[in-house]
Amino acid sequence: MRLDIQIVEYSNLFILLDGMMKPDYVLESHLLKVIAHPVRLEILEGLCGNQRCVAEVESLIEGITQSNISQHLTVLRHCGIVDFRREGNKRCYFLTNEEMIIRLLAALRGEHIVDRAVDQTSSESDSGVFEKSSPRNE
Secondary structure, three states: OOOOOOOOOOOOOEEEEOOEEEEOHHHHHHHHHHHOOHHHHHHHHHHOOOOEEHHHHHHHOOOOOHHHHHHHHHHHHHOOOEEEEEEOOEEEEEEOOHHHHHHHHHHHHOEEEOOOOOOOOOOOOOOOOEEEOOOOOO
16 A cells, blocks of 8 residues: 655644744645544554554554554654654654644544543543543533
């Protein structure tokens, strides 16, 4: 499977117009297109809270080869969404902005983030970061 994605530098999603910082919607849309792939979403979820090597990511995703996962990680890395550290012969990948990815995944699922600093009633044993939102009465 060949990945036909135009790789653009996403280190700065804002452009300076008339002395004010404004979002660059073209770059943002390219970033969302890169993320909007089922395998990449699954990779991002697997990297939330964890640094993982390619083999560990492969064990989380059924039916995808290690070489295909490496290709997806390369696309995500070129966009600045993930980066890696070398540990011997391995590359261990991590999210560059974990909070943004957690919030994005929660928004896609209609969930809200439990803010541990604000929510003093949550116990330390809570494993999930996401909670289902209740439908709004409007």
